[in-house]
Amino acid sequence: MKRVFIASLLVLLGSVFLVGAIEYDPGYLLISYGHFTLESSLWIAIAVCIVLFVIVYGFFSLLRRAINSSAVFSDWLSGRHYRRSQQQTTRGLIAFIEGNWRLSRQILSRAATKSETPLLNYLVAARASHLLDDEKETRAFLKKAEETTTGASNAIGLTQAELQLGSGQLEQSLATLTRLRRSAGKHPYVLLLLKRVYEGLNDWQAVLTLIPELKKYHVISDEKLDELVLTASRNSLIEAGCIRGVTAGQLETLWARLPKAAVKHSDVVECYADQLIMLGDMSKAEKLIRSQLKKDWNKKLVSLYGTIASDDAAKQLIHAENWLKERNNDAPLLLCLGRLALRNSQWGKAREYFENSLKLESNAEVYGELGRLLSHLGELEKSNEYFQRGLVLIPNGLTALPMPEKK
Secondary structure, eight states: OHHHHHHHHHHHHHHHHHHHHHHHOOOOEEEEETTEEEEEOHHHHHHHHHHHHHHHHHHHHHHHHHHHHHHHHHHHHHHHHHHHHHHHHHHHHHHHHTTOHHHHHHHHHHHHTTOSOHHHHHHHHHHHHHHTTOHHHHHHHHHHHHHHOTTOHHHHHHHHHHHHHHTTOHHHHHHHHHHHGGGTTTOTHHHHHHHHHHHHTTOHHHHHHHHHHHHHTTOSOHHHHHHHHHHHHHHHHHHHHHSTTOOHHHHHHHHHHSOHHHHTSHHHHHHHHHHHHHTTOHHHHHHHHHHHHHHOOOHHHHHHHTTOOOSOHHHHHHHHHHHHTTOTTOHHHHHHHHHHHHHTTOHHHHHHHHHHHHHHOOOHHHHHHHHHHHHHTTOHHHHHHHHHHHHTTOOSOOOOOOOOOOO
8 A cells, every 4th residue: 555655656746747847848859851850849759759669568568478378378289189198098008908909909099199108009009909810900000119119129029029929920929039039138028938939839949048048037936947947858858759760879969968957857867768768778768767766766767667678687676676675665666676577587576566566555557567467377367356456547558568478
């Protein structure tokens, strides 16, 4: 209130001074240019200049405000488009998660042009197309993703490889991942997908070569890595054994290249011994199993040992009987001993071993072996009884072994 009063007083005093000055001397102003002449009192000329200044200043002020308002409107409009695009992208992602892939693809592709993250829109749209079995659209969206976003080649390549793997296009997926493998250190997912592709192709040698990188970059847990080493080692031995014309020497070379943890494991040793037996290298298989049993008493290896027809069957039986001194209640060992006794034509001892094994554990193979032995010894009734007991249990046929002549 005080400021208004002071301002009013100053205006009043200024007006009084101005009126007094005009009455004292109105002044005279003459402007002449060519044939044009303008005459006026000084005070009127000053008033006209002030009015013109106010008009010009007001014009430019309004112009500046109009420009600023336009920019604000433009910002508001672009922000509105951005918010709408983000909302559409969110809707598309929700539709994808809910399994409405066709709607998701439609929404995401439309929102991509206004989105700040078109890569996300196109990659998810590609996945939706893949789930709709529309490979043409899948490739199209991946291409758009590559065109709209620089520096995203790895992300696009990984998506492509994963979709190819999901479609069973293993060779194509392998080709894509091979290109990406140079950046595997930065993208461990490349290694995980490679592992899956090699497993799908049953290329267990390639899986083994991948093990060091899987371990280095902690792609899978230590427990799963150990399991993978064993699985790949076993399957690589089986794969090698299936190759026509493979030799025991080639198999031995493969064995020497396997990880140390694998060659110490009884399951892998069993697999290697199986392959050696199939190739007829009984001596090496016998030594391998005997050596492993000193480190790890494994029932499968014990049973397998009884099927080996080594060059020295008597010595083989002695080795097994030495084990019996510490393990006289081991059913698989007694089955092994019975078989080795048959190889040494010790029919009575074989029968005793089989019967003692059955006292400890009912086993289809033991029933079968004992039934077959008794049949050749002429005890047909008892033989049939054992065959009947074991018939419903035995999963595979019996191994061909020497038998006594029928009486």
